[in-house]
Amino acid sequence: MKSNEMGFYTVLRSRINEWLKSGEGSKYRWGNILMLAPDLFHLTYKLSTDPDVPVTEKAKMVAMLAYFISPLDIIPEALFGPVGFIDDVILAVYALNGLINKTNTDIVRRHWAGDGDILLLIQKVLTAAEKIVGRGIWRKLKRRF
Numbered sequence: 001m002k003s004n005e006m007g008f009y010t011v012l013r014s015r016i017n018e019w020l021k022s023g024e025g026s027k028y029r030w031g032n033i034l035m036l037a038p039d040l041f042h043l044t045y046k047l048s049t050d051p052d053v054p055v056t057e058k059a060k061m062v063a064m065l066a067y068f069i070s071p072l073d074i075i076p077e078a079l080f081g082p083v084g085f086i087d088d089v090i091l092a093v094y095a096l097n098g099l100i101n102k103t104n105t106d107i108v109r110r111h112w113a114g115d116g117d118i119l120l121l122i123q124k125v126l127t128a129a130e131k132i133v134g135r136g137i138w139r140k141l142k143r144r145f
Helices: 003-021 037-048 055-069 077-102 105-111 118-133 135-144
Strands: none
Touching (some): 003 077, 037 077, 077 105, 077 118, 077 135, 105 118, 118 135
């Protein structure tokens, strides 16, 4: 990872981890999904620079990186704290699912640095997305990609 990517990754992982250990965070039902945020950020970065990823899909990965970093999103971190990254996770998974449907799954697996099978994690998050953020936000997120 480049130093600026590593910095964001490290800060994000630390911030979410600390919050999940707090009184408020320890009660959050979707903590395991929220912890995917740093690894999904890393994955989208790697895919945005991979020569095997089609240009249109790279553009989506770059847009996803911008969404991760931007303070202006559907569930803003500034207002909701680390739980505000849940929309980032769900949108990243949705974008990755689109990429998987258009390319070889090995491309995504090659860059996955997180725990577990990325394809199973994507399915798990997509299946639960509406429960996690609600129907209205899920629709808004899908419209973004």
